[in-house]
Amino acid sequence: xxxxRIWDSEKANFSGFVNLEIVQGKxxxxxxxxxxxxxxxxxxxxxxxxxxxxxxxIGGKTSRTxxxxxxxxxxxxxxxxxxxxxxxxxxxxxxxxxxxxxxxPILSQSQKPSLFPELKLGEGAIYQSGLSGKMDPKRNKxxxxxxxxxxxxxxxxxxxxxxxxxxxxxGQLAVAYTFADKTxxxxxxxxxxxxxxxxxxxxxxxFRAQKRDFLWxxxxxxxxxxxxxxxQEEWKEEQKLWSELxxxxxxxxxESLHWESETVESETSEPFSVYASLFQKEKETHSNLLFxxxxxxxxxxxxxxxxxxxxxxESLLREERNERQGLKENSNxxxxxxxxxxxxxxxxxxxxxxxxxxxxxxxxxxxxxxxxQYVGADHGGKIRVGGPAHFSILKENPLKRSSGIFPIESxxxxxxxxxxxxxxxxxxxx
Numbered sequence: 001x002x003x004x005r006i007w008d009s010e011k012a013n014f015s016g017f018v019n020l021e022i023v024q025g026k027x028x029x030x031x032x033x034x035x036x037x038x039x040x041x042x043x044x045x046x047x048x049x050x051x052x053x054x055x056x057x058i059g060g061k062t063s064r065t066x067x068x069x070x071x072x073x074x075x076x077x078x079x080x081x082x083x084x085x086x087x088x089x090x091x092x093x094x095x096x097x098x099x100x101x102x103x104x105p106i107l108s109q110s111q112k113p114s115l116f117p118e119l120k121l122g123e124g125a126i127y128q129s130g131l132s133g134k135m136d137p138k139r140n141k142x143x144x145x146x147x148x149x150x151x152x153x154x155x156x157x158x159x160x161x162x163x164x165x166x167x168x169x170x171g172q173l174a175v176a177y178t179f180a181d182k183t184x185x186x187x188x189x190x191x192x193x194x195x196x197x198x199x200x201x202x203x204x205x206x207f208r209a210q211k212r213d214f215l216w217x218x219x220x221x222x223x224x225x226x227x228x229x230x231x232q233e234e235w236k237e238e239q240k241l242w243s244e245l246x247x248x249x250x251x252x253x254x255e256s257l258h259w260e261s262e263t264v265e266s267e268t269s270e271p272f273s274v275y276a277s278l279f280q281k282e283k284e285t286h287s288n289l290l291f292x293x294x295x296x297x298x299x300x301x302x303x304x305x306x307x308x309x310x311x312x313x314e315s316l317l318r319e320e321r322n323e324r325q326g327l328k329e330n331s332n333x334x335x336x337x338x339x340x341x342x343x344x345x346x347x348x349x350x351x352x353x354x355x356x357x358x359x360x361x362x363x364x365x366x367x368x369x370x371x372x373q374y375v376g377a378d379h380g381g382k383i384r385v386g387g388p389a390h391f392s393i394l395k396e397n398p399l400k401r402s403s404g405i406f407p408i409e410s411x412x413x414x415x416x417x418x419x420x421x422x423x424x425x426x427x428x429x430x
Contacts, residue, residue: 003036006383006391007043009369012361014041014397022389025415030385041397043364043405044381045080045105045390045413047372048306049217050197052296054087054126057305058256059298067093069252071104073302074295075411075419076248078392081377082295084109085144088126089136103418108375111135113144113177116155131163135172140376143167144197146177147184155183160191180223180275189214195374197292199223199275200282211284215374217292218279220272221308225299227272242304245406247421249304257299280316286362289313291371307406310363314402317359357399364398364405389415 001020008015017039021029053070056062062070074082082105084090090109097104111133115121118130127146135143145163147155164174176193178184182201189196189210197217200206228235243250279285293305300308372381379390392411398404411419 001040001042003033004040004042004393005397006030006041007364007368009044009365009382012365014399020383022415025389027383027385027387027389030383038395040409041394042383042391043078043394043398043408044368044372044379044383045377045392045411046078046306046367047081047083047291047375047377047381048074048079048293048295049083049290049371049374050085050219050292050294051082051302051305052086053084053090053093055296057253057296057299057301067096068102070302071097071102072419073246073248073252073304074105075103075413076408076421077246077303077306077406078408078411079105079303079306080379080390080411080413081106081108081372081375083107083140083142083375086113086126086296089138091138103413103416105413106377109139110142110144110175111139111172113146115146115148116160117148119148131159135170141172142175142195143172144175144177146179147181147188148179149181149183155187157187157191160187160193164191164193180270195290200278200285202270202274202278204278206282206285211282211288214288215290215370216285216288217290218275219292219294219309220275220279220312221300221305222294222297223272223275224308224312225297229299238308242307245307245403246303247407249301249307253301253304276312276316286317289362289366289370290374291367307403310367310405311403313363314359317362360399360404367405389413 001022003017004020005014005016006018006020007013017033017035019029019031019033020027020042021031051074053067054062056066056070084107087109090107094107096102097107112126112128114128114131114133116131121127121129131145145160167174173195174193175195175197176184176188178188178196178198180199180201182203185196185201185204189204189206192213194213195215195217197219199218199220200216228238239254243254291309293309294300295302295305297305368381370381372379377390379387383391390413392408394405395409396404407421409421410417
């Protein structure tokens with residue numbers, strides 16, 4: 001690839017113009033070259049720390065015929081690696097991917113989630129009850145523990161702490177899913193969990209040491225769509241934008257949700273604005289972010305789910321600039337605008353030259369280096385000599401506009417062109 005600009009993870013910015021050489025799926029050379037007009041921009045393959053492939057995002061189970069479309073959805077948004085959580089054993093699917101001509105991101109699967117405290121499970125459940133489940137050597141070392149509050153009672157912190165230490169001693173990693181419940185959040189923090197999924201509820205007591213010591217995947221999109229569901233005009237505007245940013249979603253899934261007749265049980269009684277406001281307030285947690293799209297929850301499809309989450313982050317993180325300038329906004333007016341029509345159209349870069357690119361650089365670093373290292377991706381979220389050629393190709397600088405990392409032009413995985421929005425034959429790199 002000649003005269004391209006690649007993402008430099010050390011500088012959190014794009015490099016100058018370089019020629020990139022790939023041999024047998026590996027990057028063998030990156031050499032400076034002369035500038036050219038309209039260069040292509042390369043981003044490392046993104047990583048998603050929590051998806052559910054067995055749920056089809058419209059309230060049902062994924063059929064075998066849907067898998068190829070679902071896997072393409074991740075590639076269409078630049079994802080090279082995804083981690084499955086709360087799915088049945090995916091060994092058969094991985095075998096099918098290897099044998100067939102399906103293009104797919106590199107897939108790993110967490111251990112079977114444990115429900116704590118002890119809960120009754122039906123036959124064939126994909127969860128384990130309590131903390132005494134066995135480890136599957138064919139899955140990765142992440143052990144999700146779903147903290148389900150029961151009868152308004154907390155959990156045994158002694159048991160949680162003991163289980164976390166036991167897992168760490170054996171090379172496993174305990175991961176807490178809190179479902180935005182305050183008791184679950186605080187118990188996970190107090191017992192030293194280093195990775196927490198789901199939004200932080202109002203009133204959570206954070207200490208400075210805890211803010212530094214854990215990774216946090218807010219998964220805001222789940223609650224945002226539950227709230228957006230009751231707002232027809234806003235929903236239509238968002239859906240139109242998702243389709244523009246991810247043509248694969250527009251082609252395959254845009255018309256699949258008939259939300260007027262659907263009932264979606266909310267995971268919390270609090271409005272989304274409460275969680276968003278708390279996120280803005282707890283600024284020290286922003287450096288701890290881990291990316292998880294929640295794909296598989298209602299309304300969150302491969303590719304589109306990442307767009308929803310990234311746009312929420314971008315809108316919430318950019319408010320820091322207003323605070324630094326001392327701008328005072330009425331909170332009610334702010335949240336009305338946030339959920340109004342075109343609520344997440346971020347200001348053009350020329351109106352916010354300093355803060356918007358900075359926010360986008362932070363998001364790209366989270367999607368790549370930080371999350372890819374968490375899931376154990378072979379490229380480490382970087383484009384580097386000697387590393388595998390996993391990257392997306394964009395026609396314009398993604399730092400220059402809202403949701404700029406979408407849409408992508410093409411996706412390369414292991415040196416192979418696995419997705420393109422152009423009428424180009426797949427199977428060979430450009």
